[in-house]
Amino acid sequence: VEKSHQRKQHARYLGPVVVVSRNRRGAYILCELDGSVFHRPVAAFRLLPYLARRHIDLPDMPLDVPMEKLKELEETDLVDDDDLPDVDEDI
Numbered sequence: 001v002e003k004s005h006q007r008k009q010h011a012r013y014l015g016p017v018v019v020v021s022r023n024r025r026g027a028y029i030l031c032e033l034d035g036s037v038f039h040r041p042v043a044a045f046r047l048l049p050y051l052a053r054r055h056i057d058l059p060d061m062p063l064d065v066p067m068e069k070l071k072e073l074e075e076t077d078l079v080d081d082d083d084l085p086d087v088d089e090d091i
Helices: 002-007 067-075
Strands: 018-022 028-031
Touching: 018 067, 028 067
Parallel strands: none
Antiparallel strands: 018 028
């Protein structure tokens, strides 16, 4: 019973985030408001639109990844962590 009470207080969503680009399969490449890019593209069905009540000024922020890495994310066919091969955790 105690576990169910603790679970209610966990954050369910991350965000807001900024859409940087999309890859070939339609997954979004996202970054935080500070410019840190997510390490994997995120499937569109996992995102919820954020409708701001007022205008949010985004700073001219450089992304924390080189352009080559961004192009690599755009060219990938991966959509989510579900596409990664299973890894045995024998550690």
